[in-house]
Structures are given as structure tokens and as C-alpha cells.
Amino acid sequence: MQDNINTDKSFFTEWWNQINKPIFISVLLLIFIGSFISLTINQNNQYSITNNIFSVFSSQALFLIIGLAICFLISTFDFEKIRTITIILFSLFFVLLFLTLVLGNEIKGSKRWIDLGYFTIMPIELIKPFFCLLLAFILSNKSGRTNVYSYILSFAIYVSISIILILQPDISQFILVSAIYFSAIFLSGFSFIILVSIVFLGIVIFLGIYLFNFNVQNRINSFLAPEQYDVTQAELSLRAIKSGGLVGVGPGNGVIKERIPEAESDYIFSVIAEEYGLIGCLMLLTIFFIIAYNGFRNVYNNNNHFIQIGLFSLVVYFCLQALIHIAVNIRLIPTTGITLPFISYGGSSILGMSVTCGFIMMFSKKRHNR
Numbered sequence: 001m002q003d004n005i006n007t008d009k010s011f012f013t014e015w016w017n018q019i020n021k022p023i024f025i026s027v028l029l030l031i032f033i034g035s036f037i038s039l040t041i042n043q044n045n046q047y048s049i050t051n052n053i054f055s056v057f058s059s060q061a062l063f064l065i066i067g068l069a070i071c072f073l074i075s076t077f078d079f080e081k082i083r084t085i086t087i088i089l090f091s092l093f094f095v096l097l098f099l100t101l102v103l104g105n106e107i108k109g110s111k112r113w114i115d116l117g118y119f120t121i122m123p124i125e126l127i128k129p130f131f132c133l134l135l136a137f138i139l140s141n142k143s144g145r146t147n148v149y150s151y152i153l154s155f156a157i158y159v160s161i162s163i164i165l166i167l168q169p170d171i172s173q174f175i176l177v178s179a180i181y182f183s184a185i186f187l188s189g190f191s192f193i194i195l196v197s198i199v200f201l202g203i204v205i206f207l208g209i210y211l212f213n214f215n216v217q218n219r220i221n222s223f224l225a226p227e228q229y230d231v232t233q234a235e236l237s238l239r240a241i242k243s244g245g246l247v248g249v250g251p252g253n254g255v256i257k258e259r260i261p262e263a264e265s266d267y268i269f270s271v272i273a274e275e276y277g278l279i280g281c282l283m284l285l286t287i288f289f290i291i292a293y294n295g296f297r298n299v300y301n302n303n304n305h306f307i308q309i310g311l312f313s314l315v316v317y318f319c320l321q322a323l324i325h326i327a328v329n330i331r332l333i334p335t336t337g338i339t340l341p342f343i344s345y346g347g348s349s350i351l352g353m354s355v356t357c358g359f360i361m362m363f364s365k366k367r368h369n370r
Contacts, residue, residue: 015075018366022291027291031068034350041252041257041264041271067350074358074361079310079362094123096121101164112124125349126351129355132184132313136310140308158177172338176320176324176338178202184312187313223333223334238330239256240256241274241329241330244274244280266338269284269330270329292319296312311359318357322341325340
């Protein structure tokens with residue numbers, strides 16, 4: 001009888017004992033906040049057939065519930081057995097990403113989405129966490145040093161994704177993918193020559209994009225010289241943040257948010273600032289800080305080179321996306337179109353972030369620490 005009790009409890013007990021609880025609780029809080037915000041934001045009609053607010057809430061809540069299940073499922077995996085599934089899923093999403101150039105739906109001058117009939121997906125959101133793992137597989141080495149062939153292969157994969165993103169164009173995602181690649185290279189035991197080469201190449205590519213991409217040029221110029229461009233969206237975002245004050249105007253009571261285009265996605269942080277004030281914003285930032293702190297601490301406490309590269313690049317990607325979104329909302333950087341993880345409306349973003357957090361929890365288990 002005692003053996004049966006131990007067998008019944010072994011799986012969940014072992015999982016709970018091994019999981020990084022601060023990261024797990026932080027992810028749960030983000031999912032709860034995302035559900036609550038979707039109920040109070042009053043989504044635009046473009047995301048809903050009816051004017052019923054609950055129809056959009058149900059859609060967002062469904063993705064968040066699926067995302068939570070994905071987080072839990074991936075966190076139970078053994079990292080030594082995920083190489084095959086990583087290669088297969090990365091290849092699948094890479095094909096879908098390539099198909100956006102041919103079959104993608106063009107929205108606001110960019111082909112980023114694939115229509116699958118009942119729903120649309122944004123392949124780049126799903127490929128990024130597997131890109132982190134693929135880089136870790138390629139660049140990791142038991143000696144802590146990476147050979148030149150691994151750098152060539154990883155760079156070829158990075159360039160392939162980057163070219164597609166530039167052709168779409170989706171420069172914001174290109175920046176995130178570049179950050180993932182650089183963070184993986186950073187922990188791979190890189191040489192100074194490689195670091196300088198990457199930085200120089202990055203500067204050249206950025207200048208080329210700025211000179212030949214009108215959309216990017218317009219966004220940067222409007223940020224540097226706002227008096228010469230229409231920056232209503234950014235100004236409304238700042239007004240919403242300022243009007244929130246210390247404690248905000250209350251859930252669902254925001255007024256300025258109704259005038260902000262894409263308030264449910266690209267400018268969701270300004271909505272949170274208006275309705276929940278400085279206190280609400282600081283609480284949200286604290287959650288992301290907890291994930292970053294615990295993630296980086298596990299990188300330091302680990303001797304496995306693969307886990308170090310994978311976990312570091314995943315945490316950098318997850319938290320950098322949040323910081324970019326917030327920086328846009330408070331007008332520290334030009335508009336990017338980057339979503340706030342688990343909070344902004346969008347199924348592809350939620351699913352991609354769920355996979356990311358699932359891998360972060362998997363790599364952060366106690367048994368992986370030295």
C-alpha cells in the first residue's frame with residue numbers, strides 16, 4: 001500500500017520539488033494578469049465579430065490556458081531527450097516562416113502571418129524559442145570552447161532567418177533574433193575577433209536597413225524629430241501613462257486607451273499604466289525581474305555548457321522583448337510592434353512565450369544546479 005502511495009505521488013511531487021518556484025509563480029501571475037487585462041481593455045472590433053467584450057476575452061483566455069498547459073508539459077521534459085523534437089519543430093516553423101514571403105497575408109506593408117483557415121499564425125513567434133535551443137545544441141561543447149565549424153553553421157542559420165525577416169519586412173523581430181544569436185555566442189566561449197566581427201557586421205546591416213527601408217527610416221526619423229511627423233500614437237501613450245498617476249483610474253476605467261491604436265497589443269503597457277498606475281507597472285516589472293534574476297542565477301550555478309547557452313539566450317529573449325515593449329510605450333525608443341509577453345493580445349505570441357517559459361523552467365530545475 002505504501003508503494004502505491006509513493007507511485008501516485010512520485011511524478012508531481014518530483015516535479016514540484018525540482019521546479020524553480022519563483023519562475024513558475026511569476027509565469028502564473030503573468031498569465032493571470034493577461035487574462036484579467038483582456039477582460040477589461042475593451043478590445044477593438046477588428047478582433048471580434050460582435051461587440052461583446054467576453055467574445056475576445058474567451059479567445060485570449062483560451063490561448064493562455066493552452067499556453068499554461070504547454071509550460072507545464074515542457075517543464076517535465078528531460079533536456080537530454082529534446083534534440084530531435086527541437087530540430088523537427090525548428091525546421092517546420094522555418095518552412096512556415098519562408099512561406100510568409102509567398103503565401104503570407106500582407107498587413108500594413110508586411111507579410112508576417114500565414115492563414116491556416118480557422119486561424120492565422122506568426123511563424124517567427126514560434127521559431128524563436130527553438131532557435132535558442134538549436135544554437136545551444138550547435139555551440140555547446142564539454143570543454144566550454146566552440147570550434148569554428150559550429151560558428152559557421154550557427155551563423156548560416158541566423159542569416160537565413162534574418163534575410164526572411166528583412167524581406168517581410170519585420171525589423172523588430174530581426175533585432176530580437178540578433179539578440180538571441182549574440183547571447184548564445186556570448187556564452188559559447190567566443191574569441192575577441194568573432195565578437196568584433198559580429199558588432200561590425202551588425203552596424204553595417206543596421207545602416208543598410210535604415211537607408212533602404214522606408215518604414216524603418218520613418219520610425220527612426222519620427223523618434224528623433226517628432227515635430228516633423230505624426231506621432232499621435234506615441235503622444236497618447238505618454239498621456240495615458242501620466243494620467244494613471246500612482247494608483248491609476250481603476251480596471252476598465254481608462255479613457256485615453258480608447259484612442260490609442262493597437263492598445264490591446266503594441267501599447268498594452270500604457271493601458272496598464274493608465275488603469276493601475278505606477279504601482280501596477282512596478283509590480284509587473286518586478287515579475288519580469290524575478291524571472292530574469294532566477295534564470296541568470298541558474299546559468300551561473302550550472303556546469304552544463306548546453307544548459308548555460310540555452311537558458312541564457314531564452315531569458316535574454318524573454319526579458320528583452322518585455323523591455324523593448326515598455327521602452328516603446330514610454331518613448332525611449334522608436335515604435336517596434338513588439339508585444340508584452342502573456343499580456344498583449346495575440347495567440348502566436350502567447351504560444352511562443354509559453355514554449356519559452358516551459359524551456360526556462362525545464363533548464364532551471366534544481367537537479368541541473370551544481
